[in-house]
Amino acid sequence: MDKYNDRAFAYFCATCVPARPVYTQLRLNIREASVMRIHLQSADVVAIIAIALFTALxxxxxxxxxxxxxxVLQALxxxxxxxxxxxAFEVMTT
Structure with a gap:
């Protein structure tokens, strides 16, 4: 400790010791925005039934x-x- 002055030691500690990441509001919003939420409504259920029946036919x-x-395999x-x-249609339109 005799060779180094306090300013150089403080600079070394500040650059070498990793700091905790700061979670700002911006980072939280980016994390929440990366999750895609798909909401299926009653019209989507009707479309699923119609497409399934037509495809099965x-x-x-x-x-x-x-x-x-x-x-059973055809129905699945x-x-x-x-x-x-x-x-896929919901993902493209939202």
Whole structure:
């Protein structure tokens, strides 16, 4: 400690010791803005049902399944596609 004056030691401590990050209001707003919230309303549910029914009908006409497993698989595919389509539309419009 004899070699260094107090000003040089204070500068060393200030530059080498990491400080705690300061969470300002701006950082909190940026963090909240990065989360996308999707609100599905009753019109979106109606669109999901309509798209799912239409897709299930088109799959039934195309593949003509006769087993119950095929029908369930087509219904699952139609519902997943309908939900994905409505969520994608909501993301694009918000």
């Amino acid at each position: 088109m799959l039934a006409v195309r593949f003509r399944t006769t087993s119950w497993r095929g029908i 595919i139609a519902n997943a596609g309908a939900i994905a389509a409505v969520v």
